[in-house]
Amino acid sequence: MNEELQSHRLPTLPYTRFAVIGAGAWGTALASVAAQAGHQVRLLARDPEVAEAINRTSRNPRYLDDVPLPAGLQATTDAAEALVGADVVLFVVPSVATRAMARQVRPLIPAGTPVAVCTKGIEPSSGMLMSQVVADELRDARVGAISGPTFARETALGHYTAATVAFDFTHADRLAPHDSPAARLALSMSTGFFKTYISDDLVGVEIGGAVKNVVAIACGMMTGAGFAENTRAALITRGMDEMKQLAEALGGRRETVTGLAGAGDLTLTCSSRTSRNMSLGVQLGQGIPREKCFDGKPVVVEGEVNAVSIVDLARRLNVSIPICETVYSILHEGADIGQAFGDLWTRPIQGEPRALDIRLSNPAQARQLVMDGRGT
Ligand SMILES: NC(=O)C1=CN([C@@H]2O[C@H](COP(=O)(O)OP(=O)(O)OC[C@H]3O[C@@H](n4cnc5c(N)ncnc54)[C@H](OP(=O)(O)O)[C@@H]3O)[C@@H](O)[C@H]2O)C=CC1
Numbered sequence: 001m002n003e004e005l006q007s008h009r010l011p012t013l014p015y016t017r018f019a020v021i022g023a024g025a026w027g028t029a030l031a032s033v034a035a036q037a038g039h040q041v042r043l044l045a046r047d048p049e050v051a052e053a054i055n056r057t058s059r060n061p062r063y064l065d066d067v068p069l070p071a072g073l074q075a076t077t078d079a080a081e082a083l084v085g086a087d088v089v090l091f092v093v094p095s096v097a098t099r100a101m102a103r104q105v106r107p108l109i110p111a112g113t114p115v116a117v118c119t120k121g122i123e124p125s126s127g128m129l130m131s132q133v134v135a136d137e138l139r140d141a142r143v144g145a146i147s148g149p150t151f152a153r154e155t156a157l158g159h160y161t162a163a164t165v166a167f168d169f170t171h172a173d174r175l176a177p178h179d180s181p182a183a184r185l186a187l188s189m190s191t192g193f194f195k196t197y198i199s200d201d202l203v204g205v206e207i208g209g210a211v212k213n214v215v216a217i218a219c220g221m222m223t224g225a226g227f228a229e230n231t232r233a234a235l236i237t238r239g240m241d242e243m244k245q246l247a248e249a250l251g252g253r254r255e256t257v258t259g260l261a262g263a264g265d266l267t268l269t270c271s272s273r274t275s276r277n278m279s280l281g282v283q284l285g286q287g288i289p290r291e292k293c294f295d296g297k298p299v300v301v302e303g304e305v306n307a308v309s310i311v312d313l314a315r316r317l318n319v320s321i322p323i324c325e326t327v328y329s330i331l332h333e334g335a336d337i338g339q340a341f342g343d344l345w346t347r348p349i350q351g352e353p354r355a356l357d358i359r360l361s362n363p364a365q366a367r368q369l370v371m372d373g374r375g376t
């Protein structure tokens, strides 16, 4: 964000009529934040029983059953009813469902409407970020994202939480940043406990949210398999480097990755079994077969699906992301966890940062040199 953007102090008008697409844990939590900020909120659920229960009991019995929801939040299964009159739309369905949902609601979203995608992931077939998928379907909308270290339940319970609102800035946004969709949405979502930040680096923000899930699976696997804390710290730090490389290759900025949607979310998800990604990794690391994880219940684990799309994208961009590759090989190619993490630790020695362009032989070769008496 340049000085021109920071220097504006003109009044910003909040959005006041929210449509939230997806009544899972995160859609419900965001709808709750918007309603607590005083806005009209319509939440689009898939299941009539969920919508009916939210309206009757002010609770979402399927996803956040112990969290009271504020008045002013209305649920419906009718997309037209959810979207009519909305001046901002939040998209919060799992990544695999995002394109189909965008296509379904396309006729109901007027041109120019700001749409913030709160889903974390990359589409497998196209390698598109979630905002790009939605923009591809809603050609005339302004599409951005909200992302950060935000467990849904904690957010809905009103624990202090911070997130980044990101939209690419147009020329008009740069001239009047206070009036940009990012600024208006950040203001609208800001409450005494939900703190928002503004970014104009949509790619950097979304790469953070997608890649951290795969790194969290890695951290979970090492935890479940009995590796130590040192290993986790190394995975988090080197995982952040993988985010930076990928963000930069796609035109994002490295510094964005050090913010809430990168380092923040990585820290949260890699440190807590509340994370479904970390939790899947722990269970797999403990040797539980995939079909028995989460007691066999279907659970949204974005990093599992997205390991495929992220690795594919990185290979196409010629970016090296060995931690994500390791997770991919375990999840999708049947690699052994102990062996795969062992291989990660015997990769060639390189510079930190990578700009220090040094690559030495791997540690096994170094040991061989010593045994051959060729060391000094
Ligand atoms: N939970 C969290 O803490 C956070 C989640 N996110 C992100 O938000 C996104 C959604 O996750 P979350 O809300 O947690 O997921 P949940 O599992 O809690 O809810 C998923 C929601 O999507 C609906 N859904 C599932 N499949 C489809 C489909 N094919 N078409 C339409 N709707 C569908 C479900 O409906 P039904 O109940 O009828 O199956 C449900 O309403 C993910 O990308 C996640 O990474 C981001 C930040 C925090």
Ligand SMILES: O=C(CO)COP(=O)(O)O
Binding pocket: 120, 148, 149, 150, 151, 152, 213, 216, 265, 268, 269, 274, 275, 276, 277, 278, 300, 301, 302
């Ligand atoms: O993205 C999240 C927190 O920011 C939620 O993480 P999980 O999807 O791993 O539960």
